[in-house]
Amino acid sequence: QVQLQQWGAGLLKPSETLSLTCAVYGGSFSGYYWSWIRQPPGKGLEWIGEINHSGSTNYNPSLKSRVTISVDTSKNQFSLKLSSVTAADTAVYYCARGGYPSRFRELRNAYQQFDYWGQGTLVTVSS
Amino acid sequence: EIVMTQSPATLSVSPGERATLSCRASQSVSSNLAWYQQKPGQAPRLLIYGASTRATGIPARFSGSGSGTEFTLTISSLQSEDFAVYYCQQYNNWPSFGGGTKVEIK
Numbered sequence: 001q002v003q004l005q006q007w008g009a010g011l012l013k014p015s016e017t018l019s020l021t022c023a024v025y026g027g028s029f030s031g032y033y034w035s036w037i038r039q040p041p042g043k044g045l046e047w048i049g050e051i052n053h054s055g056s057t058n059y060n061p062s063l064k065s066r067v068t069i070s071v072d073t074s075k076n077q078f079s080l081k082l083s084s085v086t087a088a089d090t091a092v093y094y095c096a097r098g099g100y101p102s103r104f105r106e107l108r109n110a111y112q113q114f115d116y117w118g119q120g121t122l123v124t125v126s127s
Numbered sequence: 128e129i130v131m132t133q134s135p136a137t138l139s140v141s142p143g144e145r146a147t148l149s150c151r152a153s154q155s156v157s158s159n160l161a162w163y164q165q166k167p168g169q170a171p172r173l174l175i176y177g178a179s180t181r182a183t184g185i186p187a188r189f190s191g192s193g194s195g196t197e198f199t200l201t202i203s204s205l206q207s208e209d210f211a212v213y214y215c216q217q218y219n220n221w222p223s224f225g226g227g228t229k230v231e232i233k
Binding site: 035044045060096113115118119 | 128159161163170171172173176183218219220221222223224225226227
């Protein structure tokens with residue numbers, strides 16, 4: 001049974017850096033891509049970016065300049081940093097697993113669906 | 128960016144009836160399309176991937192169809208637990224989601 005548990009600061013001031021971590025329990029950590037996705041209150045979902053166990057990343061072009069996703073394979077964890085936050089970054093942030101094994105996804109030359117999700121963390125940006 | 132458009136925004140359906148939700152992509156995504164269900168205060172739950180393959184544990188009343196730019200999620204006989212918001216997501220390019228369809232009780 002795969003479980004994702006996430007944590008991080010829930011209240012930030014404008015211009016600060018958002019920092020969240022997601023721990024993966026069960027299943028294979030090295031065999032998949034791991035993503036961050038966010039959802040502003042009452043709105044839809046936005047993919048932020050992803051990482052695999054070797055540290056290879058892909059980011060949403062609209063956020064790329066402010067996003068860093070990193071991995072700690074010794075702890076089966078991955079993390080998100082989003083710099084220079086504004087009120088527009090207020091959202092529930094989710095970590096999630098890519099639904100295809102990495103090798104299969106790379107052979108397909110496409111991205112993937114998300115089959116396991118963390119519980120979500122509400123991050124509010126307010127002065 | 129591939130823009131995903133869902134319709135209708137809200138669908139009012141009586142329990143036991145069929146619900147049909149639509150999703151359109153701004154360019155072809157082949158069959159790289161997933162559907163999710165989200166209830167208030169919960170993370171999304173994967174229902175369908177590959178446009179028509181049900182995820183593990185998803186009841187047979189959920190079915191997906193389509194390819195290219197036009198996709199449909201059908202719930203054959205709505206149960207009380209199916210009233211929720213549904214999102215489509217393409218993954219032919221970097222992932223993007225539709226704006227959602229809220230299925231409410233009529």
